[in-house]
Amino acid sequence: MYIKETVLIIGATSGIGAGLARRINAQGKKVIATGRRQERLSSLAAELPGLGTSNFDISNLATLPMNITELTRTYPDIDTVILNASIQSMFSFADPTSSSPEAITKEVNTNLTAPMIICQTLVPHFLASKKPCSIIFISSAFAYVPVQLFPIYGPTKAGLHSFGVSLRAQLAGTNVTVTDLAPAYVDTELDTGHKERLIEMLGGVDKVPKPTPLEEFLDDAMKELDGLADGKPKREIAIGHFPEMAQKAWREAIGPLLEIFHVDG
Template sequence: MSIKQTVLIIGATSGIGAGLARRIHAQGKKVIATGRRQERLSSLTAELSGLETANFDISDLSTLAGNIAGLTKKYQDIDTVIVNASIQSMFSFTDPTSSSPEDITKEVNTNLTAQMIICQTLVPHFLALEKPCSIIFISSAFAYIPVQFFPIYGPTKAGLHSFGVSLRAQLAGTNVTVTDLAPAYVDTELDVMHKERMTEMLGGSDRVPKPTPLGDFLDDAMKELDTLVDGKPKREIAIGHFPEMAREAWRKAIGPLLEIFHVDG
């Protein structure tokens, strides 16, 4: 299975991250939940006995490596990281007032740059453990399917998927595996945040896709994360019809090129 025994969840204060924390905690595993909203972490701690937490914002790149290193020192048995934290903004480049250079930079840093720094800090820790370890990125269907609604979010998730392929190739033959988990449209706070604007842009609620209930997504995700292929965790997991179509199309198109370049990703 992808999820081992001591699990660090980056971005666990709501939605998918909090849902995974609850599911994994229910399996009796040690969970360390992180997030930038202390009140959410406190609420989760009150709900889940024995849960460990750490409060920091991964968009603060100057302190990120130190925060991650501190966790590996405090919890030396961390063998799984689920990187879930992300920002999803909806704006238009035709309206410069709908965003700012600072907003764009923060979204890129949170969704992509921070993930790389987290891995740069955690990979040596995992390799030193000399036992099976897992890196799980919570990606998105928009890693494969660009849309006009989220002009920064989609490209950052595409970059995260590409990074995952490269990292997986670097770690081939080691004790560390990399899994990319791409959800479809899931019913979370992000859905509530953007639903009205998306309805307006698409011209009516009947044209807006219906989100997958969070519980249904978590059922499928946990099942897929427990599934092994040739004795190893899956490299890529796409939950939902459209994400799986997109994942298969990407693999069919790019897979042969990866082989030519000897990329075991």
């Protein structure tokens, strides 16, 4: 079982993060939800008995270690972290007005740099606890298959997956497991800012892949997160046909190369 007893969810104010908070809370486990929208956190806390919350923006790297350390002091029993917070922007480098250095930096920091810093702060806490602990990255099929529509999102998710492989290898044989969960296209707020442009660019709503309903995704994700592979936690979990194909292709192509470098990731 990947989800232990005291679960910190990074990015829980909507979509997958909020959905996981509801499902895990319903199992009677302690959930701490974080996010940058206080009104969403307050609403979730009013809905879910016993929910802990913490309001901060993980893209603010200067204060991030302090925020995570404070959470471990307030909730010393944290044994699971789900790193879900993401930004997905759609723009073209051929049009410099469609983005900015600040927007690019924020997307990279949110999707990749912040999870690294969170792990740098949390892993020693997990190791010191000596009890089974889990790190779960919410990744993407675009970690394996880059697309020009999302020129920053895909590379950051590829980086997150690569980081997960390295971290898993570093922590092999310890009490901490590292799992990468790659969803397909799920119906959330992630693409709210560019959904209409995407439909227009692809030539109509019938040309856009149909998203998986959130509750359907959560059903599948919770089932996978409650299971094991050969008695051990899976390194990677794919929810949906496209992520399954992408993960399988990556493992078949790169797995033998990892063995050459003795990477147990």
